[in-house]
Amino acid sequence: MRVPTPLRSFRVYPERRSLYWEVRFYRDVPTMRLAYGFYRGKVSSKVSDGTARNFVRAEKALAITAATTFVNFRHGRQRTSPVLGRLFFAFGSCGAMILSHEAAHATRYYLIRMGVKLDDPETDERFARILGDIVRDIAKEIW
Numbered sequence: 001m002r003v004p005t006p007l008r009s010f011r012v013y014p015e016r017r018s019l020y021w022e023v024r025f026y027r028d029v030p031t032m033r034l035a036y037g038f039y040r041g042k043v044s045s046k047v048s049d050g051t052a053r054n055f056v057r058a059e060k061a062l063a064i065t066a067a068t069t070f071v072n073f074r075h076g077r078q079r080t081s082p083v084l085g086r087l088f089f090a091f092g093s094c095g096a097m098i099l100s101h102e103a104a105h106a107t108r109y110y111l112i113r114m115g116v117k118l119d120d121p122e123t124d125e126r127f128a129r130i131l132g133d134i135v136r137d138i139a140k141e142i143w
């Protein structure tokens, strides 16, 4: 079985910083779930901490946010990859509800990676702004 090719593939940079989400759109939901299965198999050995547990149950998912933390070792030095993970979508099933749902997950994982306290009231507006930006950035690519 071959790794499914996404119909659309692009990056989203929350707050225009260096960290980014890889966004993948597939033909339909079964193809998207299959692609996620390959991705999970590929990354599980490279995930540096407990983020594998963040993988959601994919069997029923209409879209998936897979947060990962990669560590690159080069010249004996350790460097965390700027990849936040990958967002899996399927054309046809991705409407406003699913897009905003995954954007909420993506925003939360991003802020955790940035070391931001989510229960801080000061974070509320920042969270909402990032979520809105992610929704807009993805929507303008596909709608």
Ligand SMILES: [Zn+2]
Pocket (backbone or CB within 6 Å): 101, 105
């Ligand atoms: Zn969810």
